[in-house]
Amino acid sequence: MQEAAAGEYTALQERYDDAFQARRQAAIDLATARSAGDRARADAMAREFLQGDEQL
Numbered sequence: 001m002q003e004a005a006a007g008e009y010t011a012l013q014e015r016y017d018d019a020f021q022a023r024r025q026a027a028i029d030l031a032t033a034r035s036a037g038d039r040a041r042a043d044a045m046a047r048e049f050l051q052g053d054e055q056l
Contacts, residue, residue, distance in 0.1 A: 020051045 026049060041043035 019049055 026042055026046035030039060033039040033042050
């Protein structure tokens with residue numbers, strides 16, 4: 001039972017880490033966007049990942 005809980009924790013941590021890295025990259029993309037279209041795409045990506053975090 002303890003191993004199963006540890007496995008679930010590890011999977012959740014990996015999902016959190018992936019979401020964090022995606023948010024970080026979206027923030028970098030937004031900060032370095034050169035056009036309004038680039039900024040809109042980066043903003044949409046950031047919103048998508050933030051909504052995914054709510055599910056965690």
